[in-house]
Amino acid sequence: MIETTPFAAELPWSRLKEMVRMLSKKELMSRFHRVSARHKADGSLVTAADRAMQQAVELFLHEQWPEYAFLGEESECETQNRALAQRQGCWILDPLDGTTNFIHGFELFSCSLALAISGEVVLGIVYDPVRDEIFAARRGLGAELNGQPLGISGTARSLDSSLALVDYKRLPCSLAASLVEAPPFASQRNLGSVALDWCWMATSRADLYLHGGQKLWDYAAGQLIFSEAGGASCTLDAEPVPANSMEPRSAVAAGTSALLGLWMAHLDASQ
Structure with a gap:
């Protein structure tokens, strides 16, 4: 097992999760059912919600932890590659995972935030704003759903x-x-x-x-x-x-x- 980094174990965990929840409600849910989209160069869709969410999260993270790089889905490729090369720490954000669902009013989408240190992901937060479900984990410390321990049980055997x-x-x-x-x-x-x-x-x-x-x-x-x-x-x-x-x-x-x-x-x- 990879050892837990001091950052992953000691960060203001509740505040980080609450930031993802609060900004998802503000930037994503406020635009749900009334959104327009355009195609990016790779053919995928992007909306004002994607861009607003990324901007808000990046600003918060930079103010709190300026020493860590930032890699967002909506960033330029050069910026993404430069951020990933920073081994001391890199935030990885998908501001709106499920953009096509979001555009069509299909209620399955999320915001996903991770932190990688020395190339290893040490924490992850995924928030479903429709169901108000926040999934989270820190490497070596287990996973949780809405603050309660999360573990796989009752899976099929065949x-x-x-x-x-x-x-x-x-x-x-x-x-x-x-x-x-x-x-x-x-x-x-x-x-x-x-x-x-x-x-x-x-x-x-x-x-x-x-x-x-x-x-x-x-x-x-x-x-x-x-x-x-x-x-x-x-x-x-x-x-x-x-x-x-x-x-x-x-x-x-x-x-x-x-x-x-x-x-x-x-x-x-x-x-």
Whole structure:
């Protein structure tokens, strides 16, 4: 186990979580159901809510901890790469994870904030403002939901009894087709928010997870929360999901190591 950093253990934890909650209500919920969007260069959508939330969070963090760099989804690529290279500490923010859901009035979106020190994510906060659920974790100190300890329990023991969260759009075509034609699980969902995917897995609301390519700001906080709750995960290449890199990462996860082994074996045979 990676040792807990002094910062992760001693920071004003309640104040940091309350900041995410307060600004999400102010900047995101105040714009929900009345928002316009534009396409970014990569084809993804961005709204005034994304930009306002990032600006507000960045300002707060800079005032409190100016020594740490800041990497936001809506930052320029050069700024993102420069921030990630700062090994002494880097905040990683997705101001609005689930922008397409948000634009369409679909009530599944979140704000995700993580802190990486020396390339390792040491804390994560994911807030769902619709349900007022704040998921959080500090490395080595466990995960929590609304201040109560969070641990995976009651997960399925077999693939055919599992509920799976699968994002087909980013999977290799052959693998996606195989899962559609002969699904090994009982049923499948796609939330449209990577951060909430990880957190809902951490609460045992689903048993299996598969995503073909998520960005650092998508998974940094959620994957830590899931891991600290006791879940097991890896990439499609059987590597650790977290990486100190801007390159998209695939993600395979399950509530237990045994179930992950079954899931990976099926995916390997399907590719």
